[in-house]
Amino acid sequence: MSHPLSDHFDGHRFHNPTNLPFPDAPPPTSTPNRRGSILRWQFGLRPKWPVDRPTSTYPDAPPPEPGELVATFVNHSTFLLSFGRHGKAPLTVLTDPIFSERCSPFRHLGPRRVQPPGLSLDALPRIDVVAVSHCHYDHMDLPTLRFLAERDDPACITPLGNRRHLRKAGLTQIVEQDWWEHAQLGDLGITLTPARHATARTPFDANEALWAGFLFTLAGNEVPSVFFVGDSGHGRHWAMIRERLGAPDLALLPIGAYEPRDLMRRVHVNPEEAFEAFRNLGAKRGLGMHFGTFQLTDEGIDEPPARLRLATRAAGLPDDTFDTLGNGESRLFSRNAVSQPDTPS
Numbered sequence: 001m002s003h004p005l006s007d008h009f010d011g012h013r014f015h016n017p018t019n020l021p022f023p024d025a026p027p028p029t030s031t032p033n034r035r036g037s038i039l040r041w042q043f044g045l046r047p048k049w050p051v052d053r054p055t056s057t058y059p060d061a062p063p064p065e066p067g068e069l070v071a072t073f074v075n076h077s078t079f080l081l082s083f084g085r086h087g088k089a090p091l092t093v094l095t096d097p098i099f100s101e102r103c104s105p106f107r108h109l110g111p112r113r114v115q116p117p118g119l120s121l122d123a124l125p126r127i128d129v130v131a132v133s134h135c136h137y138d139h140m141d142l143p144t145l146r147f148l149a150e151r152d153d154p155a156c157i158t159p160l161g162n163r164r165h166l167r168k169a170g171l172t173q174i175v176e177q178d179w180w181e182h183a184q185l186g187d188l189g190i191t192l193t194p195a196r197h198a199t200a201r202t203p204f205d206a207n208e209a210l211w212a213g214f215l216f217t218l219a220g221n222e223v224p225s226v227f228f229v230g231d232s233g234h235g236r237h238w239a240m241i242r243e244r245l246g247a248p249d250l251a252l253l254p255i256g257a258y259e260p261r262d263l264m265r266r267v268h269v270n271p272e273e274a275f276e277a278f279r280n281l282g283a284k285r286g287l288g289m290h291f292g293t294f295q296l297t298d299e300g301i302d303e304p305p306a307r308l309r310l311a312t313r314a315a316g317l318p319d320d321t322f323d324t325l326g327n328g329e330s331r332l333f334s335r336n337a338v339s340q341p342d343t344p345s
Contacts, residue, residue, distance in 0.1 A: 003160050008179065008194075013207040014161070016196050016233075016266075046298040053115045053301070061330030064090050067222045069333045071250065073325035075117045076103075076293040077139055077230050079252055080124065081216065083188070083223045091187055093129045093216060095252070096139040096230045097148065103138035103294050105201070110137070111294040114301070118328020121147055129185055132158040133230030134199050134211035135165050138294055145169035155185045159192060161209030165201065179212060180244070187219040193241045196233035197267050215245050224249035224333045227281060231257075231290070233266045234273040238280035247282030250333055255308050255324070256291030259298035268297075271307035275315070278322050285333065286322030293327075 003009050007017040064070045064084030072080040077096040084090050099121050104110020127148055132140050140162070148154055149170040156171045163174050175183050177192045184190075197211040213229030227241070227248035258270035269277060271288070278286040291304040305324040312322050325331060 004178070006178070008210070009160075014199070014210045015207060016198075017194075047300060049114050049295040049301045051112070051114055055115045055118070056326050056328075058118065058326060058329045061332070064223075064332065067334055069224045069226065069250070070330055071226070071252070071287060071325075071333065072119065072330040073287065073289065073327060074099075074119050075113070075115070075327050077133070077254065077289050078117070079228070079287075079289065080119065081226060082125070083216075083218045085187060085218070085223075088187075090125075091129075091218065092125055092127050093131060093188070094124070094127045094148070094154075095131045095214075095228050096133055097130060097144045098138060098141035099144045099147075100141050103136075103141065103296075105137060111296055113293055114295065115293065115327060118326065127152045127154045129188060129190075130154045130156045130171075131190070131214050131216075131228065132156060132162060132166065133195070133213065133228070134159065134197060135162050135201050135209045136199065136231070137201070138296065139230045140165060140201075142169045145171060157183055157185065157190050157192075157214065159210035159212040161199075165209070177212075178210070189217045189219070191215045191217075191245055193227075193229070193245070194237040195229050195231065196235050196237065197231045213241070215241070215248060222335060224284075224335055226250045226252065227283065228252040229254070231268060232277075234269050234277065238277045242280065242282045247284070249284050249335065251278055251281050251283035251286045251322075252289055253277055253286055253322075254290030255288035256299065256304040257296045258304075264297060271304050272311050275308060275311040275322060279315075283322075285320075287331070288322070288324040291324070 061070045064082050066084045066086040068084040070082040079095045081093040082090040099117050102110045102112050146169040155173040157175045160176050160178050163176050166174050179194045182191045193213040195211050195213050199209045200206040216226045225248045253274045255271045255274045258264045258268045288308050
């Protein structure tokens with residue numbers, strides 16, 4: 001690999017740097033015991049989610065006016081972000097797009113979706129930019145990316161080491177960046193941020209590609225800024241992001257895939273940690289994701305949004321401060337309308 005040495009790359013593999021310790025983390029589990037725990041979990045029984053769950057239908061969102069942002073939750077970690085611009089068509093961003101039936105290297109094996117995407121691929125507008133946070137199959141879905149590459153030829157922003165995977169989808173405008181690096185794609189500014197996670201697509205390429213979050217800002221800062229992270233454990237990086245880049249107007253944060261906690265806590269936040277991350281970022285509004293589409297872990301299908309709602313109410317904040325959308329549901333934000341509610345004393 002030709003990536004520069006850093007606090008998160010040793011010349012061979014990426015890792016979570018020691019200066020971003022997990023708060024209150026227990027002593028690291030040794031490799032043999034951890035592998036045994038994972039095997040026992042995978043072969044154990046866990047509550048099964050319902051298959052082919054009924055879904056609601058939402059009206060199509062109107063295109064944003066200049067200065068407005070429309071965020072549409074498609075499914076899992078896939079959001080369609082439409083940024084309104086003066087004298088131009090809206091700029092569209094698609095995050096970690098997955099429209100396949102399974103998040104797996106196999107067509108007939110692996111986690112199968114329990115409800116369809118809120119938008120079909122054909123119903124998507126032209127996509128200007130695709131953001132791929134890391135190479136796990138539920139975030140980097142090559143069949144979906146191949147469709148987008150053939151139809152729209154979008155620019156693709158991704159962390160270091162992921163270009164080799166994305167080329168297989170036929171994407172031609174791939175921008176690889178390290179943490180804290182900034183890219184300007186037309187009117188859209190994108191800064192990659194740290195996250196606490198890991199990567200692999202095979203048993204032999206663990207952590208050969210980096211993971212990251214993204215801060216999206218439109219030229220002129222007239223449209224609300226958006227922070228997105230596909231996956232992350234909890235830690236000090238949320239506060240570091242705010243200190244270096246400022247508080248985002250809207251944060252899109254994962255709230256699912258967190259049980260059993262002793263195995264998942266280093267790579268996935270639970271709803272309460274997601275709420276704490278939201279507050280540490282200083283975000284004005286938040287939307288949860290990474291739940292209710294593929295059963296990856298042991299929590300119930302409806303548990304993440306319910307626990308998030310309890311955490312928001314426990315802080316004395318309105319439900320829509322940090323909540324969730326249904327598949328295909330949209331919400332409009334404008335810089336004037338996005339404000340941080342006062343916390344009741």
